[in-house]
Amino acid sequence: MEPKRAGRPALLHRGACTAYQGHAGYxxxxxxxxxxxxxDIGPCLVCAPQTGLT
Structure with missing residues (x-):
């Protein structure tokens, strides 16, 4: 999970996504x-975590 930043929502990433280097846990x-x-939480447009949840 990438934290919310000014003007951007929080983003959910897949565990191996390279678009976010944070380590907040799984x-x-x-x-x-x-x-x-x-x-206020959206999916990452790079790794598209929602595709693995359908």
């Missing part, structure tokens, strides 16, 4: 689904 499948349902 979410399980249920937590990732809940995160993507939140209005």
């Amino acid at each position: 979410l399980n499948e249920m937590e990732a689904r809940i995160a993507l349902d939140e209005p």
Whole structure:
């Protein structure tokens, strides 16, 4: 999970995504689904984590 920054929402990434180098921990499948349902959290456009959850 990439934290929210000025003018950008928080972003959910796949574990191996190279678009974000932060190390905030991992979410399980249920937590990732809940995160993507939140209005202020979006999926990374590079790794598209939502495709693995459908």
